[in-house]
Amino acid sequence: MNKIATTLASIGILLASGSVTAQQAAMDKPGTMAAPAMAAPAMTGPVDRAKILTAPGVFGAFSTYMVRPDYYKLSAAERKGAAAEVMAVVGKHKEKVIVDAYLTRGYEAKSDYFLRVHAYDAAAAQAFLVDFRATRFGMYSDVTESLVGITKALNYISKDKSPDLNKGLSGATYSGDAPRFAFMIPVKKNADWWNLTDEQRLREMETHTVPTLAYLVNVKRKLYHSTGIDDTDFITYFETNDLAAFNNLLLSLAKVPENKYHVRWGNPTVMGTIQPIADVVNKLSMGH
Amino acid sequence: MNKIATTLASIGILLASGSVTAQQAAMDKPGTMAAPAMAAPAMTGPVDRAKILTAPGVFGAFSTYMVRPDYYKLSAAERKGAAAEVMAVVGKHKEKVIVDAYLTRGYEAKSDYFLRVHAYDAAAAQAFLVDFRATRFGMYSDVTESLVGITKALNYISKDKSPDLNKGLSGATYSGDAPRFAFMIPVKKNADWWNLTDEQRLREMETHTVPTLAYLVNVKRKLYHSTGIDDTDFITYFETNDLAAFNNLLLSLAKVPENKYHVRWGNPTVMGTIQPIADVVNKLSMGH
Amino acid sequence: MNKIATTLASIGILLASGSVTAQQAAMDKPGTMAAPAMAAPAMTGPVDRAKILTAPGVFGAFSTYMVRPDYYKLSAAERKGAAAEVMAVVGKHKEKVIVDAYLTRGYEAKSDYFLRVHAYDAAAAQAFLVDFRATRFGMYSDVTESLVGITKALNYISKDKSPDLNKGLSGATYSGDAPRFAFMIPVKKNADWWNLTDEQRLREMETHTVPTLAYLVNVKRKLYHSTGIDDTDFITYFETNDLAAFNNLLLSLAKVPENKYHVRWGNPTVMGTIQPIADVVNKLSMGH
Amino acid sequence: MNKIATTLASIGILLASGSVTAQQAAMDKPGTMAAPAMAAPAMTGPVDRAKILTAPGVFGAFSTYMVRPDYYKLSAAERKGAAAEVMAVVGKHKEKVIVDAYLTRGYEAKSDYFLRVHAYDAAAAQAFLVDFRATRFGMYSDVTESLVGITKALNYISKDKSPDLNKGLSGATYSGDAPRFAFMIPVKKNADWWNLTDEQRLREMETHTVPTLAYLVNVKRKLYHSTGIDDTDFITYFETNDLAAFNNLLLSLAKVPENKYHVRWGNPTVMGTIQPIADVVNKLSMGH
């Protein structure tokens, strides 16, 4: 088995805005690692995006929405103001949360868009989402799925447990075009998986990691842990600009024995285009 | 196997307002134990919260709700009066039931809030909930899940059957910050579980209990029995202020053989913030 | 194995208004037993409640309902008249059907009430239910579950096949308080069950029956057969005033091998309070 | 094994208006058998009901409907005209399709009525159903289930493959009262079934057939094939006036090994009363 590299899919690293090396560095800062989970840093300005997206102990909330038909019975003028109202709420909470938005209409039957919210404190994420639902656009949106989880430091392919794969991982960098597409895929494993020994699960995750190496250059990944917090064990999140490569990556993950332990992998698989939240609101506000 | 402590998760004790020892004491009062299930004490004032939350034979009703969109078409003034109306109903029934409320919007797709109602008489719980639904806020709420159960005295990790674990349990006390988060997780076991001998199930529950010891300090738990009363065997309820610890507790429960007997564990897992009922109503009444 | 008593759960006897002995006597009348299924006696007045509730070949229809939100937009005066209108329909059909009503609001998410209708002719049950839906209250009700079945004479624990258990059964009488709670629980068994020999199934049903003996004094039971008529094999119906005893009865049934053959047991389990139909309508008509 | 008779359930014969012998004769006409599937005879008048109900290669569409609540907000006068409008559409298509109607309200939660449409050409069935939905009654109806299939000549219990059972079948005639009740039950089998050899499946179908012999006198049956055309392998259709006999017939089918290969048997099981379509519309148009 080739252990010179590993996958981020199993270790919760975001490749959103930098190389693996940079992220690894961020995660290796002792202060960050040792901080009590959920502990929010003193807030004196907007949340540091690069930092919150790489830190462990961060709360992540994914929610998908459908715009109700009666939204389109509002006057075009009323709908035109929707984006500004949403942006005001995002601004109000910018010291506590960061918000990413995705347009899913055309790809999904059960959603028109989804939001990904990060916060050091789960209550702050809720506060934002409650305010968002109180905007006109939020009020005309039905929540169709909501999954929450927290980020953690590496628990399998770590420097200690799997040094070669860990090292290989650090050397790979995303080098594709700016990703236009994102995927949110929940994963739940069965009791047989969880009753394996730590060592057995490590071996399976190494086998899982090897074939994913080739895709570090064109698919970014991030992992959230949800056991007990929601009806899934993990929320996996991906960004890419190459759907064929993404399809091949997921096929390679289907072909390892770990797949036999899945009781949920998708359901839903949510595909969206990455867009500024104002654009998402505006595009969904069209129509006469 | 380390038997110096045990979990409350399997024995139906609430840690809501005191140490295990105090609760154990309450449960050991012969009068309480011997009283016929469902027998309500003579009522001359409000229900004694500490008592009803630790007594066996108590009926517990969990119900999750979504606020319908047309609620937000009521004038802001009408919505402002909603909380007072709800509080009046809570007051009307205060000699028969206690009510806890939780805000779930932002965490859940199928609910905006949930209620937990305790009563010595199941009919009293229904009477309250029927009156609640007749308030304006209740009328604009759709019930999305309803689970009912009863509390019982310890049936596995008792003084007689598992003395060491029982003793260890009594020594642990919740010492974290006041919990802000609550979880409601239904549990149903398969026929193979129920066809084990009592002794076999006791052994499995001991194995289940040991790894949970470490979390008595930061996660409170309470158990309701529902076999035949609802489509679940148990309703497990948790309070915590530490989501990472909670995630780790549930992971430790995933890793014991008992997990192989689960046919339902969650579905839904409901996460909410613990709030006064008036606050829940007010927060869900925002929006123009 | 103790064979001095048996359970009514498996043999379709209603304990609604008398001792087992009386019911057994009713069922033993040759005329009743030999009558062709579905044959209605000549009708010259209201259906004889005691008789129809103990006869084989009777059609039973269970339907659960939710009151739609717009019902509460009717004026209070309009809603006040709802009960009388429903009672008129019950009266119109009283020579063909008997109707029992149950309030489920507060216990169930998918219903506010349910009806149990008995008729010698399935078409008469439908005629009543169609008329009921044409009342104002019926029109504002959505049917959320509907299960139909027929009653049969004993087919396992009969005098011939299992004389000791059959005898024991006759000696037990319900002696609790008037039941306030009712449960409707569908049961479906898998192909392995139905492919057992008659003798094997008889043995399983005897094992099923023995532990239920102790609960004849506080839980009443009735059975309907539905294979092919609906998506369940049986509808089991219970009345009790002691929820803890009921929970223990159902636990004892979970612990016998027969449980391994269940593919449906509940789903839904419907719990309601037994009430006059006018009271059910009136309680669900409250609200301003 | 008694092979002197067989069941129609597995061979797609309708007993709607005659003896098995007559139908068998119709099916044995070489021209009919050899005709290309879906080929419509030259149409110069209404479809010949007896012929289309016994021919192979006929398209059958089953659809269940619920009347939406707002239908009852139309004036009684408007609703009174609904039946005539529906009858006009039936008349318009009478050279291409035949339509049977069934009232399910009172028996089913997810439908108020269902239609069974036969046509030599699947497009003709669609054309009728599209026109039906454009009537006022159709517009106020929601389709809740739709299953389509085609009829075929015998493929197991044929003269060649199972001569004794085939012969026995021809001698049985329905002799009960005119059926008032109809059932529609989808059937899907698993991959293990389809991977048996033809010979093995023939043996299972013979075992399936034998116990059903006794019910040819009081239950009529017809079979439609749907593999690939819809999410079921078969649609089984029954008519009877004796629900107890029907229940026993289906129990006998549950008790043969073939049942172990079922992945869908019902879900839904739809029960209705057989009525002229105008009566169905009128009964569902009542209410003030």
Place this chain on the structure above:
Amino acid sequence: MNKIATTLASIGILLASGSVTAQQAAMDKPGTMAAPAMAAPAMTGPVDRAKILTAPGVFGAFSTYMVRPDYYKLSAAERKGAAAEVMAVVGKHKEKVIVDAYLTRGYEAKSDYFLRVHAYDAAAAQAFLVDFRATRFGMYSDVTESLVGITKALNYISKDKSPDLNKGLSGATYSGDAPRFAFMIPVKKNADWWNLTDEQRLREMETHTVPTLAYLVNVKRKLYHSTGIDDTDFITYFETNDLAAFNNLLLSLAKVPENKYHVRWGNPTVMGTIQPIADVVNKLSMGH
């Protein structure tokens, strides 16, 4: 095993407008094969239908829709303009996408029509579908299912891996009447399938291919790959004018061992008639 021919079902070739040979030729152009997936050719006019329907790396979006009841409350005049508005949107996007439409009303409970959209760039498909939803007809449509995938070159029955079957395939041509019916059937396989070796899966696909040979003359097929992109592994699409032949083709696929690895095959199976999009809109706009 007869390996002189193969099925297109497993290799993603569209037979929509030509012989296998022509398509194979198109697919064999090195330029097309080597082009990076998703790369759109320079656009100077409408998409070349024949080319996009045979190229690998094409994005395909299938979406099913129901027309909401309130559409029929619009005036007939308003509905009459719906088709032209839809056609304008199709025209606006004709340099980026091609759109096929199908009428499903009468065959399906969960849809009235479905669209199949092809684009070299997934974002272009979304742009069209967002615009479509902003038309009056689109606004009154609810999306009930949405499945997306990409086309790929042969990955099992290729010239290299299975030369005889590949050759046989090239010689077969659809020779039936113009197809009037189309089917969309999702397929998902389990972890055991994906954990077979490539060689084992090739053998299974050869076994799958052989019995389908006979149906190349009357059923056209096309395959889309969706693993990770949606909750299915494949979307299979068929066109035929012979439903009996189509039923037999799918039966033959049910009878090979590959079927034992299916966890989804249909669910939904969507049947529609192939129609110009304007006709679909007009037919669904009828009613007073």
